Amino acid sequence: MKTPSGLQPLIDDGVIDAVMRPLKSGKEAAVYVVSAGGEIRCAKVYKDMAQRSFQQRVQYQEGRKVRGSREARAIAKASKYGRRQQEAEWKNTEVEALYQLRDAGVRVPEPFGYFHGVLVMELVVDADGHSAPRLGEVELAPEQARGFHRFLVRQVVKMLCAGLIHGDLSEYNVLVAPDGPVIIDLPQVVSAAGNNAARTMLLRDVNNLTASLGAWAPELLDTWYGEEMWALYEAGELHPDTELTGRFEHDESAPDLDGVRHAINDAREEALIRQQGREAAAEGD
Incomplete structure (x- = not known):
């Protein structure tokens, strides 16, 4: 060319x-x-x-x-x-x-x-040496989706421990290589400690991944890894090997809680609707 x-x-x-x-x-x-x-x-x-x-x-x-x-x-x-x-x-x-x-x-x-x-x-490639597909372009078994979610949450934790937040993480900038997901596209990466919107961006990143992978493993939609890891980060208790549970007790008095939860729940409901549509289509075949 x-x-x-x-x-x-x-x-x-x-x-x-x-x-x-x-x-x-x-x-x-x-x-x-x-x-x-x-x-x-x-x-x-x-x-x-x-x-x-x-x-x-x-x-x-x-x-x-x-x-x-x-x-x-x-x-x-x-x-x-x-x-x-x-x-x-x-x-x-x-x-x-x-x-x-x-x-x-x-x-x-x-x-x-x-x-x-x-x-x-x-150049991230697939098993045949071709350019690896994006996460949003592959079909996953529930166990694969759960494994990818565990892996990606761990990558976000490592990033946060290094002081960085992707800022635009979703199924469109994660590639699927034979040895697992690869995170790409980082020009908008933000400082976890120096950006006032850091928490919001982290929650959006994690919940984008959860909503996407929750389409294949719906139980992921009931987890709160972003909130859990941010609380640990703020307390100085987050480490690259910290074991997360996905459970989090929300502070109902937080002024932005309603807005954040509505955005998260909207994304999760959309993912669940997509999953139900796929299941209905499969039953009709």
Whole structure:
């Protein structure tokens, strides 16, 4: 295929040998399958701010570290230099998160470097060597769904212990490899300690996974892992190997409790309806 302009500098520098095919294109970046030194990898080309449609960047960027005081002042003033720095920080975030999370034992793609604004990383494949499917694209037996849920909850715990929250975790950014799920797409990762919306984002991440996998194992819809792990995190009692129960006693006086529970229950009810529809269709066959 014709080499995209964003990848030509990597070929010129010998970082990659050739671009094989496009893998996906989203609101934040375009991903290509590339060859590099005899290995098949993927290259993520981040789109410029003017091309992106992702909303609520300010909410996600709250609490992120800025490299210097000059950069922080420029970003605060929204000057042209500040916008360039903010853009660079945005693109660097996923790269830094991947290295940090790999060190923390989280199952994310292995990064191989960041060159000319392009992230080169592991291509997650299925048993036949093809690009791995997303979690939302596979059918699961109840036991598989329960196992995936246990595994992914453990990954979220490890991320939280490393001080990070995915911020946009769902069935659409988890790939299914032969050895289990792999979490992808981290440019919106947030600081657990420095972002005021951290708890809300964590609960949304966990409950997105629960609602999706609960379609195959409905008993998961009665668990509260996100609330449990956040309470332990706030108390300083959460560790990567902490055993969670999925049970949680809600504080009925919490001001945002109703809104959070309505959102969670809506997602879980939708998943249950989908599951009942599948069962009805199977009975009719």
